[in-house]
């Protein structure tokens with residue numbers, strides 16, 4: 001059993017006994033227990049390392065998706081443009097959306113969730129650390145698999161919602177859609193296992209005293225999102241299976257000539273798809289609900305309302321999917337029902353906006369970059385929410401659907417909502433994760449360029465859409481651009497210019513990261529005067545997160561330990577500092593900590609999946625090989641205890657417990 | 666599947682009362698995870714069943730469902746699967762009594778019953794193909810084979826887990842709490858059974 | 874037996890108070906006796922027999938509802954007894970049944986939009 005001693009305590013009796021036979025897997029491999037070097041990352045099960053890995057990979061996909069977007073806007077920057085052929089254009093917008101949704105926003109939210117949820121609830125890791133690692137590798141390999149389609153005959157070209165029968169072999173003959181369906185299947189596994197893992201973690205591993213209603217709001221929103229994932233992923237799994245069977249095994253599911261209902265696909269996709277949009281945005285709602293109180297020096301206004309409206313959104317989100325299908329001939333009753341349901345969902349969303357505004361009201365506001373992004377979210381998201389309500393009204397939507405107006409709507413909610421929230425999170429938690437403060441001056445540039453850029457890019461799309469420019473249109477001509485203020489040529493150019501401003505804004509962030517990493521000194525441990533438990537430990541936290549598991553008495557526990565309210569005047573005054581609180585906690589430090597040990601199996605198991613997928617597309621034999629890898633990895637996994645034997649660690653040079661033993665647990 | 670034994674500490678005979686180990690809810694992580702997985706599977710099978718329901722009448726070019734279905738055969742195999750739930754629960758109960766011999770016996774019987782079910786399904790499929798209903802013949806064929814095939818794969822995965830479990834019990838290779846591992850695989854097995862209860866009625870009995 | 878996660882502190886008895894819950898997390902002492910399980914299985918077998926028998930006699934428009942009711946009874950019986958939901962924590966039931974009801978809800982609604990129940 002591995003033992004960690006955060007405080008210098010004499011070596012424990014009995015722990016130094018036997019370093020004899022390494023316990024191995026299949027009698028061959030020694031368990032990977034290194035605490036430094038590449039192995040400490042590749043085989044890690046530490047939620048913080050995995051969180052960072054999720055973040056880095058998601059960022060790379062953000063850049064890829066961003067380049068795809070720029071190519072789209074370049075093509076639309078001038079009449080009769082030839083930057084992209086029609087075929088390439090189709091692939092570009094399909095992969096842009098797929099990348100942004102499945103390979104950037106979702107995993108970036110997973111990055112924050114992985115890193116922060118255990119810290120916010122006062123736990124030492126997630127409930128299933130190896131499953132967590134497995135999820136990350138599924139995401140990475142699934143994402144790579146999807147993108148290799150570019151070099152293997154062309155990427156998917158049927159739009160991110162892949163409507164049947166456009167996905168039929170006759171209309172999309174390359175392997176692109178096969179890659180798309182199988183790749184999303186693999187990343188779906190990541191989401192599903194992650195969801196189960198995080199829900200169990202939140203339900204079961206809270207620090208003593210942390211009841212559900214004392215949980216930080218970010219953790220709450222993540223909990224809601226994981227429930228959405230838990231129940232939405234299997235729906236798209238079904239849809240993707242049907243699609244793969246259709247294309248690879250000749251099934252008839254969407255063959256209209258055989259009497260199929262193409263609407264079946266639309267239903268399955270949007271039953272998943274609408275919960276999905278909340279999966280994308282709720283983590284960011286959670287982030288700004290953490291950021292706004294800290295920089296207003298006030299508790300979140302109506303914490304309970306924010307929690308319940310989040311849960312309500314999660315619940316109602318299941319009953320509105322057909323608003324994406326108003327123009328598909330559902331019939332008047334269905335349209336009316338889903339139209340009303342959609343308007344209803346705007347209510348809990350509005351509640352949140354009110355709560356954030358009231359949090360700001362009368363606060364001591366500090367406009368750091370994190371705060372700017374949070375306030376930016378409130379404004380931009382509201383605009384997107386309002387256009388959403390305009391297409392909740394079915395007759396009006398029949399004019400808007402499949403035009404750029406829709407593109408405007410979802411970019412305001414996704415960029416102005418989800419992405420701004422993530423950026424607020426970067427600036428807010430950077431010092432937590434890396435013990436450095438991102439540069440505020442570059443941060444301001446980052447923010448303002450992004451705000452200006454996004455409004456320049458997506459604002460004109462309202463006009464373009466209402467003027468009738470269809471979505472996914474590859475080329476426009478001067479002849480059809482019209483005249484006057486609302487001519488398509490002008491606004492398309494504005495949007496294209498805007499997209500480059502936006503790109504420079506994002507570039508500022510990357511520059512900031514490099515600059516900060518090179519130059520900044522060590523950040524203070526509690527730089528923002530924060531409120532929740534993740535700040536009540538060192539930055540970055542030690543492998544075991546907390547020397548002593550804190551006992552929780554209040555919502556915003558950390559804040560309440562620092563400050564007290566004067567009963568009479570209502571003034572708050574500081575009673576304790578970070579250092580004092582930490583010193584106090586140190587007196588209770590746990591002496592024996594078992595941390596789960598690294599493992600080969602998660603990455604091996606995940607590696608089998610793309611092998612199966614390539615095999616299905618190119619050579620069935622490879623698929624069989626992949627399946628064997630998966631099966632062996634499962635056996636190895638299930639026979640491996642989660643905590644390594646002492647004997648797996650290298651024998652200590654000086655005879656005492658090794659360094660690895662101490663830090664790795 | 667993958668979540669079995671993911672996180673149990675080394676089986677060193679600790680008694681949790683002696684150590685005060687508890688989770689916030691007092692429930693086992695593993696069981697919570699398994700129930701969530703099963704809740705999620707409801708939406709998977711729900712989608713497949715709905716697809717079948719939508720398409721079952723579209724059988725141009727093949728015999729109709731009621732001409733094809735062999736109700737006596739399917740009734741027997743349904744009964745076999747149902748009884749495998751009984752033997753599974755007896756295995757769980759033996760495991761909780763720490764009675765390894767009976768655990769292994771009942772697990773083996775469960776796997777055999779499951780294999781019988783899968784065998785009957787393979788037979789049924791080949792019969793259907795012989796009578797003119799293939800996977801690609803029409804919408805009825807595609808959705809029927811997909812639904813029942815998915816269920817069959819679930820049973821097969823269950824059989825593999827049961828056999829692996831027997832092997833691991835006999836060699837004491839299970840890290841952590843043996844009874845709980847048996848119970849978890851039991852939950853999965855019963856779930857596969859209840860899905861079949863639904864399929865049996867909705868697919869086989871009702872259109873007849 | 875410890876179902877506890879391995880990252881916990883090995884010997885912290887105190888400070889690990891948990892929110893009021895009355896019972897042990899093990900499965901010991903829950904559920905029926907083996908004989909009880911056999912009886913449940915007998916009932917299930919009888920119900921299955923009844924279902925099959927019903928397909929051979931003509932009971933008119935009652936056929937569908939009766940079969941559906943029998944199906945639900947069998948389902949709930951397996952879930953409650955063999956899967957122990959009756960004896961286990963409410964949280965398990967809550968997790969499982971929310972998935973189940975959600976599935977029934979969304980898929981029935983989707984089938985409705987296809988006019989599936991309008992008589993075909």
Ligand code: HEM
Pocket residue numbers: 161277278280281323324342343345346349384385386388389391392397400401402406409410413414417418
């Ligand atoms: C105030 C709440 C909202 C309402 C009432 C609303 C309403 C709608 C409606 C009716 C559509 C379908 C329009 C059409 O295709 O004709 C739509 C599309 C869309 N919405 Fe929203 N929405 C809301 C919030 C959100 C949020 C929060 C997100 C994501 C974070 C989002 C993302 C999307 C996306 C991605 C699409 C387009 C999907 C596609 O066709 O590719 N919406 N919205």
Ligand SMILES: [Cu+2]
Pocket residue numbers: 273274277320321323324
């Ligand atoms: Cu929607």
